[in-house]
Amino acid sequence: FQEVIAKHLGRDIKPAVPGPANAPTFEVPIFEGGDWRDYIAPALSFSHVPTFDEVEPAAKYALYSTDVTAEDRTLVFTDVRDRAYCFLDGEPIGTIHRTQRQRSITLPARAGKLTMLVEDLGRVNYNIHIGEPKGLIGPCRSETRTLTEWTVSPVDLNSMATDSAKSDKLEGPVAGPLLATGRFDAPEGRNLFLSTENFANGIVWFNGQLIGRYWSAGPTATLYIPGPLVKAHDNTVQVWEFETILDPRFTFVSEPALGHTEA
Numbered sequence: 038f039q040e041v042i043a044k045h046l047g048r049d050i051k052p053a054v055p056g057p058a059n060a061p062t063f064e065v066p067i068f069e070g071g072d073w074r075d076y077i078a079p080a081l082s083f084s085h086v087p088t089f090d091e092v093e094p095a096a097k098y099a100l101y102s103t104d105v106t107a108e109d110r111t112l113v114f115t116d117v118r119d120r121a122y123c124f125l126d127g128e129p130i131g132t133i134h135r136t137q138r139q140r141s142i143t144l145p146a147r148a149g150k151l152t153m154l155v156e157d158l159g160r161v162n163y164n165i166h167i168g169e170p171k172g173l174i175g176p177c178r179s180e181t182r183t184l185t186e187w188t189v190s191p192v193d194l195n196s197m198a199t200d201s202a203k204s205d206k207l208e209g210p211v212a213g214p215l216l217a218t219g220r221f222d223a224p225e226g227r228n229l230f231l232s233t234e235n236f237a238n239g240i241v242w243f244n245g246q247l248i249g250r251y252w253s254a255g256p257t258a259t260l261y262i263p264g265p266l267v268k269a270h271d272n273t274v275q276v277w278e279f280e281t282i283l284d285p286r287f288t289f290v291s292e293p294a295l296g297h298t299e300a
């Protein structure tokens with residue numbers, strides 16, 4: 038095709054630039070990380086359900102906590118922005134997703150400490166949602182009362198990025214939330230593509246740099262790791278998984294998996 042064009046132009050055309058080489062492919066075992074709760078800031082007390090905008094330092098993830106009774110049975114918020122993982126005395130009882138228009142959670146018929154790990158999925162930049170606050174939006178009502186006593190603890194993501202692995206290799210599947218880490222050598226300066234198909238929902242750091250979020254809902258199934266971050270030795274990939282690690286290994290693939298594209 039270049040020869041045809043060159044004939045009409047009356048001059049030679051430089052050879053086409055070759056496409057990028059496939060990225061290295063390999064697998065890395067996953068080891069247990071530290072306790073993610075070690076990276077929670079001191080709790081702030083409120084006499085209402087606070088938003089993220091009322092919390093200092095500004096939060097992208099925060100742990101809300103309150104006491105519930107056997108008579109409460111269900112909690113209803115004005116809104117949840119944007120996702121909340123709910124636990125009663127440390128046991129998971131459900132998840133509230135804004136994308137599914139959910140704003141309530143059903144409670145077991147017992148008293149206990151309710152904690153909710155709340156995630157901000159990003160600000161909306163159009164229409165009436167511009168400038169809306171994030172986090173739990175109150176008031177919060179149960180079947181019997183309005184819940185007014187809350188504590189909020191922002192998660193320190195910067196410190197979490199320095200977490201070190203333990204010696205225990207994970208055997209899957211493994212329930213979250215949990216921190217997990219892998220270390221490996223690689224061709225220095227080469228782009229890498231981390232497959233997220235073994236994971237459900239979380240965030241990834243590479244050599245201390247936050248690479249991005251992943252979600253099994255897709256459409257993408259890889260995270261791009263730029264070559265300048267890749268060292269010849271002692272690279273570290275770390276994940277904060279909120280739901281489940283299906284198969285505890287980091288799999289690096291040859292090219293990005295971006296989901297369905299139009300023909």
